[in-house]
Amino acid sequence: MVDRENSGLSELRRGVLVLAVLSRLRTPQYGYSLRQALAEGGMPIEEGTLYPLLRRLESQGLLSSEWNTEQTPRRYYRLNAEGERTLAALTEAWRDQVRVMDGLLDGRRR
Amino acid sequence: MNAHEVIDAYVRDVARCLPRSRREDVALELRSLLADELAAKTRAVGATADPGTVMALLRSFGRPAEVAARYHQRPALIEPAYSHHFMIWSMAGAITASVLAALDPTKAIDRGEFFLKWLGMLVVAFALFGWWRRHNPTALPWKPRHGPERMPRWTAGLAFAATLALPVFMYAAPMTFTHTASFGRLPVAGLELTEAFRTGWLRATTLALFALLALMYATILVQGQRRAWIGWMSAALHGALGLLMVAHTLPAAGPAARVFASAEADAVAAPIFRAVGALLILGALYDVYREWMRITPAPR
Structure with a gap:
């Protein structure tokens, strides 16, 4: 039962992963700092999932990145214009989904 | 470290x-x-x-x-969606290799080598198909097909006529058949049957099964569909006929297995009997597969 709940929760979180990541990249972040920011916001993500996801979002044209070599060399990611547009669209879609799901769940209770 | x-x-x-x-x-x-x-x-x-x-x-x-x-997600050589098809084709190759190797009296067919070559060809074919699908995702859209119960009357009629004309007529009277089919141009003396074969159990049983096969097609012609019991009957008839065809070439089957009076005609006919036998056995296995896989989505 617990396994099933965990598996269901993982599925739910996987669906909103991209939105969560985009929401934290209005300011530049490197991999580990982003992971920390997400964990502090209540969305812990495994490192092996998050770092490749950043590269995928960049290759999809939603993020820009640059190396900062002033101290420890790190790659910083941030939203570009296309990423901003996508974040806005996904945020709207998410809020619609929340309304829809609330309606469904409330209907079940009745 | x-x-x-x-x-x-x-x-x-x-x-x-x-x-x-x-x-x-x-x-x-x-x-x-x-x-x-x-x-x-x-x-x-x-x-x-x-x-x-x-x-x-x-x-x-x-x-x-x-x-x-x-x-970086690399494409699979065999797409997961088609791994079931790959397994089915692999098993079909393994069964074909086993049947052909078992029926090859010269033992020239190496079952393992045949199967490995088949697997290699399948991997290449599936990889090429996957590559093509990735580059043409909208090509070859799915189209509805009829289930195994569908056999149009005209097909059943054709199968009935062909069964009577070819195996039954050809097997029952090879000299008359060849004379008729060649408009008298081919010599038929070499096709004379031995007395032991003409009156033996092998010929009688084979003829009876060929007649049953024709009767089966006549039943489909009347019913307008190929019901499950007919599918199983088809598998049994084809399998039995395949084994009988092979028996025509086995000395162990006794004098009844010496078909033609002419030794030369017998030598020419033996590999043909074996090839036809192999085809019939493989056809029977395909019938079994079709019936085993028969799905009836609509309520009966």
């Missing part, structure tokens, strides 16, 4: 699985990320980085090939 050497080894193994153009870039970033993770872990427990801590971190990260797949 110290902690950083372990990280370098891991990063190398990940990068090796990536396209050459992305290796350096991903390796550099991954190394930096792992160093950050390691530093955070050691800070949390107030210890220094040791290989054991690094190995625990890397285990949670995943095996290098799996991590590389998250960075």
Whole structure:
């Protein structure tokens, strides 16, 4: 039962992963700092999932990145214009989904 | 190996699985990320980085090939969606190899070699098909097909007529058949049957089964569909006829298996009987597969 709940929760979180990541990249972040920011916001993500996801979002044209070599060399990611547009669209879609799901769940209770 | 050497080894193994153009870039970033993770872990427990801590971190990260797949998904040689089809075709090849090898009196067919060649061809064919599908995702859209119960009356009628004209007529009276089919141009003297064969059990049984096969097609013609029991009957008839065809070439079947009076005609006919037998047995196995896979989505 617990396994099933965990598996269901993982599925739910996987669906909103991209939105969560985009929401934290209005300011530049490197991999580990982003992971920390997400964990502090209540969305812990495994490192092996998050770092490749950043590269995928960049290759999809939603993020820009640059190396900062002033101290420890790190790659910083941030939203570009296309990423901003996508974040806005996904945020709207998410809020619609929340309304829809609330309606469904409330209907079940009745 | 110290902690950083372990990280370098891991990063190398990940990068090796990536396209050459992305290796350096991903390796550099991954190394930096792992160093950050390691530093955070050691800070949390107030210890220094040791290989054991690094190995625990890397285990949670995943095996290098799996991590590389998250960075760059390579297409599968055999698409997961088609692995079932691949298995079915592989098994069909294994069964065909076994039937052909068992019926080959010269033992020239090596079952293992045949099967490995078949598997190789299948892998190439599925890989090419997958590549083509990825480049033409909208080509060859799905189209509805009839189930195994569908056999149009005209097909059943044709099968009935063909069964009477070819196997039954040809088998019952080979001389008359050849004379008629060649408009009297071919010599038929060599096709005279031996007395033992003409009056023996093998010929009588084979003729009876051919007649039953014709009767089966006549039943489909009348009913307008190929019901499940007919499918199983078809499998049984084809299988039995296949074995009988092979028996025509086996000395163990006795004098009844010596078909033609002419030894030369017998020598020519033997491989034909075996080939027809193999085809009939494979056809029977296909019938069994079709009936075993028969799905009736609509309620009966």
